[in-house]
Amino acid sequence: MQHETLEYEADGLSMRSRLMFESGADRRPAVLVFPEAFGLGEASIDRAERLAALGYVALACDLHGGARYVDDLQEAMGLLAPLFADPQRTRARASAALTALLARPEVDPHRVAAIGFCFPAPLELARSGADLKLVAGFHTGLTTNGPPTEVGAIKGRVLVFIGADDPMIHTEHRLHFEDEMRTTGADWEMQVFGRTVHSFTSRDAAKRNLPDAVRYSAQADARSWKSLVDALAEAFSKGQHSDGG
C-alpha cells in the first residue's frame, strides 16, 4: 500500500493529511476520513488503511493543522469551539481536503465519499453542496450552527450511526436532524444502536474513564463498519453508471 503526506492550506492552517491507496493505474473511488476531535491519529489512519485495502483511495484528514494530535479531550474541544461556532471554518477545512484529493490522478472525481467520527466535518461538507456520493458519520454531531441547509444542497446519501444512549447526541438532536434532512430532501438514514454511548468505534475510549458517556462497543463498531462498507459499494456502483464526464 502506498502512503503519502498530502499538504495543503485550509482555514489559515498548513494541513498535512495522509493519503493511502493500493498501486494501480485506474482512477478509483475515494474516501475522505475525518478524525475525532483529537485530530489525525492512529484511529483514522487505521480506517483509511482499511478503505485503501478495499481498493479505494483514502485520505485521513488533518483537522487541527500540522497533523497535530491532541490527547486531552478538553484541549481538543477548545480547539474546535471556534469551528462549532462558525461551521464555515469546518467547511473550509473539509473542502480543502476534498480539493486536494480531487487533484490526485488516482481518484475518480465522480465517486467520492466522506466519513467521520464525532466531529461533523462530513455533514458540514454535504450541507455546503459538495458533490459526494455518500456521507457517513459515526457518533457524529448532528446539529449545525450554519445557515439552514438549502433544499437539494445535499447531493448524495447520508448515513449516520448513533448510540441510543449517547449523552452528547440527545434525542432532540436526532429529531432536529431528521427535520433538516426531510426539509432538504436528502436521501438519509440513521442507524440507532441500543446499549451504546459515544465513541463506540474508539478502542481508546476507556482512557477517558467516562464509561457512561464514552465507551467502545465491538458490536456497534463491527455492525456500523459493515453498513458503511456496503453503503460505499452501493454508492460507488451507481457513480460508475453516471455520465462519467
Next chain:
Amino acid sequence: MQHETLEYEADGLSMRSRLMFESGADRRPAVLVFPEAFGLGEASIDRAERLAALGYVALACDLHGGARYVDDLQEAMGLLAPLFADPQRTRARASAALTALLARPEVDPHRVAAIGFCFPAPLELARSGADLKLVAGFHTGLTTNGPPTEVGAIKGRVLVFIGADDPMIHTEHRLHFEDEMRTTGADWEMQVFGRTVHSFTSRDAAKRNLPDAVRYSAQADARSWKSLVDALAEAFSKGQHSDGG
C-alpha cells in the same frame, strides 16, 4: 426447494403455514416469516423462499387461520383489532408457529429467528421471552398493549426498519419503543430511512392508492433486506458456538 404445508392449532384457529427448505441432512437455522395484516400471501412466501435459498428453514406463517388472505385493508385491520387489543392472542399465534417449526427435524432449535412486516408478531414473541436469536420487523408496529416487558425477557437481537415519514409509526412510537428496549436491556437497533413511508417492502403498495402513507421503495427494500441477511448470518454464527445442548 421443498415446500410443505405445516398445520397446527393456535388461538382457536386452524393454521396452515408454508414451510420451505433446501434438501439436506443437517439441522439448519430457521426463520419464522410473519406477513403484513393481509395474511399469508405471495409477499411473505417470496421472502421465505429467499431465506430458504440462503440455506435456512423458513416458515411463512398463517395469520388469520385457514391460510386466509384478505385483500381489503379495512377488513384485514378489522380482523386484527382484537389482537392489537389483546397481545396475548398475537403471542399465542406466533408461539404456536414457533412450536410447530421447532418440532421439525430439519431445524436447529438453538438457531431460530423471526421476521415480520407491519404486524408486530415477532416483537410480541420476543416480549414473551421466546428463545430467538434475532427478531426483525420491517415497517413494524412498535408499541404494545401487553404488560410491561420484563427486564431480560428479550433474549436475542432486535432490529427494526422504519420509514421516517411513516404516518402509522409516529416519532412518539419510536421513542416509546426505545424506552421499552432500554428498560428491558435488549440488544436493539433501529434503522430509520428518510423519504420512506409505510409498507416500503411491499410491491403491491400502490394498489392502496395512498402514496403519502403506503408506498414501495426499492431502495429501502434492498437496504433493509441486506441488513437483515447480514444480521441473520451474525446471529446464527453466534448460535453455532453455543452449548448445542
